[in-house]
Amino acid sequence: MADDIAAGRLRPGDPLPPQRELADTLRVSLGTVTRAYAEARRRGLVIGQRRRGTIVAPERGADSPLASIVSEPSGAIDLAANWPIYAADPDPTAALREIASRPDVRSLLRYPPPEGGARHRAAGAAWLRSQGVKIDPEALLVSGGAQHGIFLSLAASTIPGDTLLVESLTYPGVLAAARTLGLKVRGVAIDEQGLVPEALEAAFAGSDAKVLYCVPTVHNPTTAILSEARKRQIADIVEQHRGWIIEDEIHRSLVEAPTPTLYELAPERTMLVTAASKALAGSLRVGFVTAPSALGQALLSAVQSSVFAVCPLGAELFATWLENGTVTKTVIKKRRSAERRQRLAFDALAEVDGVRLRGDPAAYFVWLTLPTGRSATRLAADARDRGVRVLPRSAFSAEPDGPDDGVRLCIGSPEDEKALTKGLNTVVDLLRRPQTELAIF
Ligand SMILES: Cc1ncc(COP(=O)(O)O)c(C=O)c1O
Numbered sequence: 174m175a176d177d178i179a180a181g182r183l184r185p186g187d188p189l190p191p192q193r194e195l196a197d198t199l200r201v202s203l204g205t206v207t208r209a210y211a212e213a214r215r216r217g218l219v220i221g222q223r224r225r226g227t228i229v230a231p232e233r234g235a236d237s238p239l240a241s242i243v244s245e246p247s248g249a250i251d252l253a254a255n256w257p258i259y260a261a262d263p264d265p266t267a268a269l270r271e272i273a274s275r276p277d278v279r280s281l282l283r284y285p286p287p288e289g290g291a292r293h294r295a296a297g298a299a300w301l302r303s304q305g306v307k308i309d310p311e312a313l314l315v316s317g318g319a320q321h322g323i324f325l326s327l328a329a330s331t332i333p334g335d336t337l338l339v340e341s342l343t344y345p346g347v348l349a350a351a352r353t354l355g356l357k358v359r360g361v362a363i364d365e366q367g368l369v370p371e372a373l374e375a376a377f378a379g380s381d382a383k384v385l386y387c388v389p390t391v392h393n394p395t396t397a398i399l400s401e402a403r404k405r406q407i408a409d410i411v412e413q414h415r416g417w418i419i420e421d422e423i424h425r426s427l428v429e430a431p432t433p434t435l436y437e438l439a440p441e442r443t444m445l446v447t448a449a450s451k452a453l454a455g456s457l458r459v460g461f462v463t464a465p466s467a468l469g470q471a472l473l474s475a476v477q478s479s480v481f482a483v484c485p486l487g488a489e490l491f492a493t494w495l496e497n498g499t500v501t502k503t504v505i506k507k508r509r510s511a512e513r514r515q516r517l518a519f520d521a522l523a524e525v526d527g528v529r530l531r532g533d534p535a536a537y538f539v540w541l542t543l544p545t546g547r548s549a550t551r552l553a554a555d556a557r558d559r560g561v562r563v564l565p566r567s568a569f570s571a572e573p574d575g576p577d578d579g580v581r582l583c584i585g586s587p588e589d590e591k592a593l594t595k596g597l598n599t600v601v602d603l604l605r606r607p608q609t610e611l612a613i614f
Pocket of ligand 1 (some may be wrong): 255317318319320321344346388393421423448449450451455460
């Protein structure tokens with residue numbers, strides 16, 4: 174099996190034969206085949222799908238959200254990474270010159286306090302206030318982007334072996350952080366409107382989990398936005414179980430009228446995580462985390478043991494841009510561009526039979542549900558062969574045996590609308606053809 178996968182005779186998404194059938198063909202016992210399948214799964218060669226049996230896993234690294242950062246640019250059209258439309262990034266020249274010309278510029282070279290400098294925490298609080306979230310700067314700490322904020326929040330609220338609750342489809346970065354921290358992950362059902370409160374109640378009641386990570390605003394990957402009513406239910410459930418919420422609000426600034434945060438509904442139980450990456454520029458690596466008083470010290474220890482303190486240069490650029498209005502202008506520009514790109518995706522995919530598309534004007538991605546019988550893993554592999562990267566549902570799945578029927582298309586990643594259209598057309602073309610099946614065994 175491993176040889177066939179390495180040689181390309183078995184392709185990602187290919188179904189493996191039922192175990193009994195294979196045992197008969199190879200004239201070995203069923204137990205031998207079962208052990209071989211388990212070993213293949215352990216090696217990451219195959220994944221189990223509830224209804225479709227076992228299939229060949231996505232190519233190694235192909236479903237990693239970080240793959241395109243660490244690999245050389247390949248010329249491929251990237252619809253896999255949630256990049257924030259670089260063409261709408263601000264020009265940093267004037268702000269960098271201004272910072273460089275300040276008499277106290279050298280103070281930026283000193284070790285900052287682990288929670289971040291007062292000016293930068295105040296900037297974070299002011300920015301959150303502009304998004305309708307009332308917050309005291311003292312209750313905030315500076316993180317190195319939202320991914321770091323998630324990592325800090327998990328480190329502060331869990332110990333290895335704990336169970337983390339997440340939406341059944343979730344941001345791959347939280348799955349990676351949970352793995353690093355030795356956490357078990359359990360998916361909580363979502364529907365068209367996002368996290369289902371009754372399922373959350375059952376998950377807390379039926380496990381020893383204490384922490385919920387969720388993306389209430391423009392859920393990654395489905396783009397759902399949680400209503401205020403559901404948030405109230407969720408906040409109540411978490412309060413009742415004396416749990417913690419890690420509320421990822423990275424997309425909040427892009428949404429015109431967001432609902433109140435879980436943080437406001439349960440401030441002493443919520444670590445709200447946000448960052449400037451999607452609103453301004455991915456490289457700034459500046460984010461903010463709200464620290465409930467019971468976890469303040471643990472969060473600070475997590476900062477110190479990970480980076481000691483976040484480099485203040487990105488935070489200073491952010492604070493300067495917040496003061497001179499660049500943040501507001503850039504968010505408007507990015508949002509308009511996202512809206513236009515959403516329309517391009519809907520126009521391109523509208524004509525394809527059987528697919529369902531979900532998007533949001535503020536989202537840098539759309540979520541595609543495939544017609545029955547199509548494999549998302551296979552689509553991703555076929556697209557990759559044609560120079561387009563997309564992520565199949567398994568990359569977002571909290572548990573390994575979900576259906577293989579969804580693909581996230583990141584419309585914010587391609588450099589321009591022409592490249593986006595080319596990538597979308599490739600996906601449309603693949604969807605219009607019958608799925609290629611390889612004869613196996
Ligand atoms: C939901 C979500 N949270 C967090 C992040 C990471 O953000 P940052 O780049 O600030 O680390 C991303 C990036 O794609 C994301 O989609």
